[in-house]
Amino acid sequence: MRIAVVGGTGTAGSRVAALAEEQGHEVVLLTRSTGTNLVTGAGVADALDGAHVAIDASSPTPPDESMSRFDAVVRSARNLAHACVEAGVRRIVVLSIANIEKPDFDSITYYVAKRDQEETTRDSGLEVSVVRSAQWFEFAERSSAVAYADDRVTVQDWYVQPVAVSAVAAVLVREAERRKARDVTIAGPEALRLPDLVRRLLAARHDHRPVVVVEPPARGFGNGALLAPAGAEIVGPDAAGWLAGEAASGE
Numbered sequence: 001m002r003i004a005v006v007g008g009t010g011t012a013g014s015r016v017a018a019l020a021e022e023q024g025h026e027v028v029l030l031t032r033s034t035g036t037n038l039v040t041g042a043g044v045a046d047a048l049d050g051a052h053v054a055i056d057a058s059s060p061t062p063p064d065e066s067m068s069r070f071d072a073v074v075r076s077a078r079n080l081a082h083a084c085v086e087a088g089v090r091r092i093v094v095l096s097i098a099n100i101e102k103p104d105f106d107s108i109t110y111y112v113a114k115r116d117q118e119e120t121t122r123d124s125g126l127e128v129s130v131v132r133s134a135q136w137f138e139f140a141e142r143s144s145a146v147a148y149a150d151d152r153v154t155v156q157d158w159y160v161q162p163v164a165v166s167a168v169a170a171v172l173v174r175e176a177e178r179r180k181a182r183d184v185t186i187a188g189p190e191a192l193r194l195p196d197l198v199r200r201l202l203a204a205r206h207d208h209r210p211v212v213v214v215e216p217p218a219r220g221f222g223n224g225a226l227l228a229p230a231g232a233e234i235v236g237p238d239a240a241g242w243l244a245g246e247a248a249s250g251e
């Protein structure tokens with residue numbers, strides 16, 4: 001198949017693109033660096049020309065301070081769905097986040113934008129598959145919940161059931177290849193507190209900075225609302241496996 005990987009240079013998208021190519025698909029990347037802009041819609045339909053499936057692993061950045069991240073996500077979803085229809089793409093696989101529908105997260109603008117992205121895509125008339133992922137182990141390395149400073153690492157006390165981003169990529173490609181579109185929720189095998197995961201990651205890298213634990217922006221992040229919901233597909237590795245493999249490469 002010809003697969004359009006939207007956000008194909010990002011943390012998830014680059015793994016999706018590499019795996020899809022490895023599995024013999026023709027891959028086209030849609031990012032600003034390859035000349036498409038989801039927020040304005042520029043170049044998107046042209047880049048999708050001839051694609052059978054689009055996998056949306058983007059994380060749209062607002063062009064400047066006049067636009068919120070919320071608007072960037074919402075506008076990008078509309079532009080992408082519209083361009084897929086225009087270009088004759090049959091299916092879109094959207095990467096979303098597990099549990100965002102819960103009222104615990106009504107005050108979290110980014111999650112509300114992701115709900116809107118899911119809805120817009122479902123309303124497009126395309127075959128839609130939403131892959132809702134739990135937080136990634138890579139969240140411990142780079143995320144809004146973890147701040148690395150010279151003398152400390154400040155970590156919000158999230159309670160998560162992390163999945164490796166490489167496993168997320170494998171599920172996205174699998175769903176793109178599937179005969180019939182469906183929704184999937186995925187999570188890792190173990191529930192962990194994010195500060196503990198960061199401590200283990202630092203120890204694996206012989207990094208002696210102390211971890212300072214702070215409250216998350218909503219209670220739902222710490223009270224179990226982010227753990228795997230009923231019916232979620234559980235995909236490895238566990239924390240020990242991830243730390244032994246991917247994290248060690250960051251030494």
Ligand SMILES: NC(=O)c1ccc[n+]([C@@H]2O[C@H](COP(=O)([O-])OP(=O)(O)OC[C@H]3O[C@@H](n4cnc5c(N)ncnc54)[C@H](OP(=O)(O)O)[C@@H]3O)[C@@H](O)[C@H]2O)c1
Nearest residue numbers: 007009010011012031032033037038058059060061135136
């Ligand atoms: N982190 C987690 O634990 C987690 C869990 C579940 C789901 N997710 C979801 O996973 C998705 C991907 O996240 P990520 O961390 O992999 O993202 P990322 O590393 O920040 O990558 C973002 C990608 O989007 C592209 N992009 C940004 N603005 C764009 C624009 N205006 N037009 C076109 N392309 C644009 C970037 O390329 P350019 O900069 O070249 O444009 C890049 O390829 C997000 O939707 C997020 O909600 C994340």
